[in-house]
Amino acid sequence: MGKQKKRLGIFSLTSCDGCQITFLDMDEDFLDLLDNYEVIDFPLIKDGTNLFEEVDIAFVEGTPVNDEEIKTLQKIRKLSKKLVAFGTCATFGGVTAIKDFSDDKIKKEIKKDNEYLNLHDNIKGIGDIVKVDAYIRGCPPTKFEIKNLLQTFLDGKEIEHRKSPVCIECRKNGNPCFLKEGIACMGSITYSGCDSICINNKFPCYGCRGPVEKANADSLFLVLKNKIGMNDKEVKNMFMLYAGTNKRYSNLIKNG
Amino acid sequence: MSKIKLNHICKIEGHANLELEIEGNTIKKCHLEAAEGARFFEGIIIGKKYDEITEIVSRICGICSVGHTVTSLKTIETAFGINVTRQTEVLRELLTMGERIRSHATHLYFLCLPDYTGHSSAIEMASKYKKEITRALNLIKTGNKLVEIIGGREMHPFTSVVGGFTRSISGEEKNKLLTMLKQASLDAAKTYELFSKIVYPSFERYRENISLKQFDGFPLLEGTIISDKGVSLQPDKYQEFLKESFNIYSTSKFALREGKEFMVGALPRVNNNFKLLSGNCERLIKKSRIRFPSKNPFHNLIAQSLELVHWIEHAIDLLSRTEFFNEVPVEFKPKKCKGIAATEVPRGILYHHYEFDNKGFVTKSNIITPTVQNLKTMEKDIKEFVPSLLHKKKEEIILDIEKLIRAYDPCFSCSTHFLNVNWKRS
Numbered sequence: 001m002g003k004q005k006k007r008l009g010i011f012s013l014t015s016c017d018g019c020q021i022t023f024l025d026m027d028e029d030f031l032d033l034l035d036n037y038e039v040i041d042f043p044l045i046k047d048g049t050n051l052f053e054e055v056d057i058a059f060v061e062g063t064p065v066n067d068e069e070i071k072t073l074q075k076i077r078k079l080s081k082k083l084v085a086f087g088t089c090a091t092f093g094g095v096t097a098i099k100d101f102s103d104d105k106i107k108k109e110i111k112k113d114n115e116y117l118n119l120h121d122n123i124k125g126i127g128d129i130v131k132v133d134a135y136i137r138g139c140p141p142t143k144f145e146i147k148n149l150l151q152t153f154l155d156g157k158e159i160e161h162r163k164s165p166v167c168i169e170c171r172k173n174g175n176p177c178f179l180k181e182g183i184a185c186m187g188s189i190t191y192s193g194c195d196s197i198c199i200n201n202k203f204p205c206y207g208c209r210g211p212v213e214k215a216n217a218d219s220l221f222l223v224l225k226n227k228i229g230m231n232d233k234e235v236k237n238m239f240m241l242y243a244g245t246n247k248r249y250s251n252l253i254k255n256g
Numbered sequence: 257m258s259k260i261k262l263n264h265i266c267k268i269e270g271h272a273n274l275e276l277e278i279e280g281n282t283i284k285k286c287h288l289e290a291a292e293g294a295r296f297f298e299g300i301i302i303g304k305k306y307d308e309i310t311e312i313v314s315r316i317c318g319i320c321s322v323g324h325t326v327t328s329l330k331t332i333e334t335a336f337g338i339n340v341t342r343q344t345e346v347l348r349e350l351l352t353m354g355e356r357i358r359s360h361a362t363h364l365y366f367l368c369l370p371d372y373t374g375h376s377s378a379i380e381m382a383s384k385y386k387k388e389i390t391r392a393l394n395l396i397k398t399g400n401k402l403v404e405i406i407g408g409r410e411m412h413p414f415t416s417v418v419g420g421f422t423r424s425i426s427g428e429e430k431n432k433l434l435t436m437l438k439q440a441s442l443d444a445a446k447t448y449e450l451f452s453k454i455v456y457p458s459f460e461r462y463r464e465n466i467s468l469k470q471f472d473g474f475p476l477l478e479g480t481i482i483s484d485k486g487v488s489l490q491p492d493k494y495q496e497f498l499k500e501s502f503n504i505y506s507t508s509k510f511a512l513r514e515g516k517e518f519m520v521g522a523l524p525r526v527n528n529n530f531k532l533l534s535g536n537c538e539r540l541i542k543k544s545r546i547r548f549p550s551k552n553p554f555h556n557l558i559a560q561s562l563e564l565v566h567w568i569e570h571a572i573d574l575l576s577r578t579e580f581f582n583e584v585p586v587e588f589k590p591k592k593c594k595g596i597a598a599t600e601v602p603r604g605i606l607y608h609h610y611e612f613d614n615k616g617f618v619t620k621s622n623i624i625t626p627t628v629q630n631l632k633t634m635e636k637d638i639k640e641f642v643p644s645l646l647h648k649k650k651e652e653i654i655l656d657i658e659k660l661i662r663a664y665d666p667c668f669s670c671s672t673h674f675l676n677v678n679w680k681r682s
Contacts, residue, residue, distance in 0.1 A: 014293030017269050017669045018318020018411050024362060025400055025410055027393050031382060039379055043266045045366045046377035065293030095315045096293075098300040106299050117294055140318065140411045201408040201415050202422035206311060237304055241311065 006154065009041035009055035010086075011076055013069050013126075014096060015062025018140045019087035020044050023059075026143050033147070036154055054079045057153055059086040059136075060126055063093045065119045070129060077130040082153065085132045088139040090125060092210050092243040095139075097123035101240045101253055124245050134159045137191055139208040139242055145193060162192050165212045166205050170196035178204045184228050184238060189215035210243035217248040221256075232256060260650070264291065265658060267367045267377075269319050270668025274657065276638070281646060283639045288631060288661070290508030292668045298621045306332050306418060306590055306616040313608070313623065314412045317669050319362070321412045322355035322403055323601030324608075326477065331608040332418050335595025336616075338588045344420045345477075346578050347406050351413060352476055352599075353567040353574075354402025357395060357440070359602035360522070360560040363665045364451060365392030368557055371659050372454050388450070391443045395564065398440040402571065405429045420585030430575055437572045444564040445540060451561040452544040456554035457656060459641050463517065463633050465524035465549070468600050474532040474566060475525060477599045482528060483518065484549070491598035494607050500624065508668065510631040511624060517632035520604025521665065522559035523550065534569045537562050553637055554663045590616025603665050604629060627666045634664050 010020050023030060024045070039046065040055050058080035064070045077083055088094040099110055100121055107121075126132060136145045152159055166187040170177075173196050178185035186207035187199060198205055211217060217239070224235045236256070239249045260276040271292045277285035297316055301309050310328040314321045326348050333340060365388065366378045375381045382389050400410045405425055407413020415422045425433075466487065468479035481489045487497060500509045512518075526533070527549035530541075541548070546558055592614040598607050604626030611620040641660055645653045 012271070014295065015669065016315050016318040016321070018315075018321065021318045021362075021411065024366065025358075025396065027397050031389075031393075034379065034382070039377075042377070043264060044269070045267060046379065047266045047370070065295075069293060095297075095300070095312055096295050098312070099296045102300060103303060106302050110296050110299050119293060139315065140409075197409055198414055203408065203414045203417070233303070234305060237308060241308070 003036075005036060005038040006056040007040045007054065008037040009053075009058040009076070009080065010039070010044070011041060011058060011060045011072075012044065013060065013062035013073065013090075014065045015087070015089045015094075017044065017061070019059075019061035019090075022140050022143060022146065026146065029143065029147060033150055037150065052076065052079055055081070057082045057084065057150075059084045060090050061086045063089045063096050063123055063126065064129065065096065065123060067118070067120075073126055073130055082133040083130065084149065085126050085135045087141050088137055088208055088210065088242050091127070091135050091137050092125045093123040093245045094242055097245050098240055099123070101236075101244050101250075137209040138194060142194060161213070163213060164192050165215065166190045166192050166194060166196050166199070166209070168192060169194070170199045170205075173200055175199045179223065179228070182228055184224050184230060184234075186220065186238065189217055189220050206238065206241055208242045211246055211248060215248065217252060221252050260654065260657075262654065262658070265661060267370070267658075268662060268666055268668065269317075270666075272661075272666070272668045274638070274661070276642065276657075278642065278646070281643050283642055286635050286639045286642075288635050288638070290631075290668045292508075298623055301610070301618050301621050304618055306336070306612065306618070309610065309618060310416075310418070311414070316623070316625070317667060318411055319359055319667060319669070320355060320601050320603070320606075322351050322407065323599065323606055325407075325413055325416060326352055327597050327599045327601070327606050327608045329416060329418055330477070330597035330599065331595040331610050333595070334597055335593045335610060335612055336418075336588050336590060337593075338419050338586055340420055340586055341583055343424070343578070343580060343583055344416075346574060347421055347425070347580075348416060349476060350571060350574060351403055351406045351416065352601075353571045354399045354406070356399070356567050356602055357402070357444075357564060357571075358399025360564050361392050361395035361399065361447070363602075363662075364447065364557060364560055364564075365389065365395075367665075368659075368662050371655065371662065391446060395440055395443050395447070398436045398568075401436055402433060405433060417585055419588055420583060422585075424580045424582050426580075430580065434572060434575055437568055437575070441536075441565070441568045441572065444561070444568045445536065447564055448537075448540045448544075448558070448561040451557050452540075452546050454557070456552060456557075457641070457659070458552070459554065459637075459644070459660075460551040461553075461637060461640055462551050463519045463553075463636075464513065465527045466513070466518050466520050466605065466629070467525040467528045468598065468605060469529065474529050474534075474570075475600050479598075481598060481605065483513075484528060487513075491607070492596040494596065494598060494609075494624070498607075498624065498629075500628065508631060509628050511629045512632060517636050518629065519553070519633045520626050520629045521556055522563050522602075523553065523556040524604070525600060526559040526562055533562060534566045536569055537565050540565060553660065556663050556665065560665070590614070601626060603627060603667055625667070627664075627668065630664050630666065634661060634666065 468475035470479035
């Protein structure tokens, strides 16, 4: 008899579907992981898998935007031994949460549409709603982190939490510093693990992985305003892009 | 009266339900409901600066993030009157071709093929259909590599910015892509052979075919909006013929032309432009029994496989004859203005429309995705298709309906983004 495979579920709440597509983009590695995992739920590519069975590990992409999705999330939690917040939307609410930081004029427009949609106006990461066992951040997440997490889970180990920001990876990669060149960049406070992919390709970090634990967001906020010369609105827009729901960022967005 | 309710249809992008009520031989109710939560993209980009818009709207869809990125940049550049270099155009065309290849290959092999081989997913097919699955993975990998090398990453590419690119590609990268594309061209031809031989339901219904028409070839990022009923309009006039509304039962809007449904996507593109397909496509069509224009919506799969052949051939040609140099984005000044762009993305025409204040902050926006345009046609098709299935068992009817929905390659992540901006007010 073969070894017992772990039961895997890949679920999606309101999102761009990109995180689950990253699974498919793993090419042969996706087929390899089937040696150890049995795909129980994966509605994107598998029929009859919206029934929600018990799984050993569930990946949840996206963020719940209404009561129904919150119930779905709670159901997944109940049926899963381990639950992974998969991607930036699941971790922080991602771009879906931007609407909650909009000014009143836009909120009014949204409210009109929302009369029958009944969407919540306090979008948040799934960790604020149910217990989350591990986070994979990023918009999109990297394939390496998915593979790494699945292996770590097989080995029965805990996922290591990264303490350093993208800045450290960026310096190792020998990139010139955007901030020193007078261009806004959030690499100094953003959770690492992306290997500074944007900056390596001459595009500044917009912080899609959210803040690192000891991020000094206040200090970067002032640097962007006083040294880079961005106005208040521009800096706030940058902080609300991916992880605005994080307390350190939301305080800055609301109070400046 | 019998009722069919499909909750959360699998193997499509995003979340959707279908509600059908059948009385005798007639369909009393047919609601295709987008069940994805709305994300109000048109609202959240208001008040954002031109250099942040693309980053945000790319997140409308993980499957066609290149489409949203490139269309967004073209809209901003049209608004500010920026003329990008030919190299920038070439790189964006290649990015778009890369996405076309991976999106079609994923749809054909992972979402559709299992229906025709009697499997619940491509995972179950992997042992018996190893050749096909390996071919699919190779095509997806090739498309992804194009997007990754040119766009910086496979999904949500970021190197293409307003006015140009942050970086070019090296000779080494170009050769790597050419090697992969040449191998993939064989896979694409085999894909056409496979999908043109499948026995599809013989369901034919005329629906207006809308696509772009490009003056120098099969449409991609430029052109006039045309239809086989004689529409010929510049993209900036799209509001003259497209009207958007929404149903109380769905979180997605839908679009109509003069009160009638129409179709966009690979099939209308091929129906309207098949004479502009590559030589290899022409040879393959001749060898098969398929002829265009076709009124069978299932032939959208065949049209997609033809586009795979066409765009791989075209990408090889374009890459081989282009020398790439280091360039910096074109300089420009934001101004109070309006921009509209329409491009062909995997599932049909995508419209972006932004208005800016004099500092380059968005004051209004409108985005119309392909699935919004196809929703009513899909409902109408289901209504006309189902009566011919009523002699079958319920499970078989459901499978046939799902096959029809999947043939359209709908994307509900894309379609449920709306904000109902009142355009007439000002």
